[in-house]
Amino acid sequence: MTREEAFELLKQHLKNENLVNHSLAVEAIMRGLAEELGEDVEQFGITGLLHDIDYDVTGDDPQRHSLLGAEILEKHGLPAGVVYAVKVHNEIHGLKRQSLLDKALYAADPASGFIIAAALVRPDKDLNNVQLKSLKKRFKEKAFARGASREQMAACSELGLELDQFLNIALESMKKIAPSLGLNG
Template identity: 35%
Template sequence: MAITYEDAVAKLHEWTDSPALRNHARGVEASMRRAAHRYGRGEADELRWAMAGLLHDADYDRWPDEHPRRIVAWLEEQGEPEIAQAVVAHFSPSDVPDLTTLDKALLACDELTGFVMACCLVRPDGIRSLTPSSVKKKLKDKGFAAKVSRDDVTNGADRLGVDLAEHIQLVIEALTPHAESLGLAGAARS
């Protein structure tokens, strides 16, 4: 890899001041790490996929009207064309004619991770008792986390060729070890 994980974290912190957007990036990173083992080549893909999750919105806080051009340009300058392509694909899949598994995984993890995190925030016990069926029920409530594209959530799983409930479970499992640091543990902490 041309960049290190530390380089990716530094870039995220340099360009992203919003704690909520940093949390989202860390959540998508966790989901992408888990996805690398389920949909990719495991350890061989984990770091690249994690950095795609971490950096996919790194320019949004400072330059929302230019997103994702700035982070894509930086990744390309750093010699990371695969991550750059995944970031382009997460924003505009039609701009990438041949989506790779990494591209599809980022598409599938981004919106869903944000939605799962939102579900945790309204539950007294946070992520602890969250199930795919409770997430799917919330997806039907158009007023809840209204900015999350339901089409992106369902199309993401479809593109990967996986069952939505199984993919939701993957995201829940990925976020659970990070519940405290991401603020997903709920009020009833043990």
């Protein structure tokens, strides 16, 4: 599946603009992680883009979230590794993260919301002006972006990355698409 086909599939299933932006942000982070780790950039990107494809239907049903998404992706012929990564990113199912793809998606998912929140609290709402230093400070503030699991982001260690390195990759990757996210001031 090409990136364009994946985006069309996402738009067929996900109508909420904020969730589409979240998917774009996770895609960007996953691409950055793939580059850093020497992995398949397209596969990582498409996995990030499609990871929440079922959320319009399962947002209020965490027990079904990611299982339905995995079914949708399997039906559309995505590779088993992509399907499993989507399934395992929801820790409620208790599945083991096995591949770098699984581990990257697990850490990238909350990082996108955390970084978007850091941009939105700025007076200029410009992602390009967010710095790693401020992310590190905000990371310690439990009340900031409460829904962005610090534990999940810290799982970047499973990728062999330090938290600072991971946050920097995520931030710089998201800056590349700031206009698409409406976060360019």
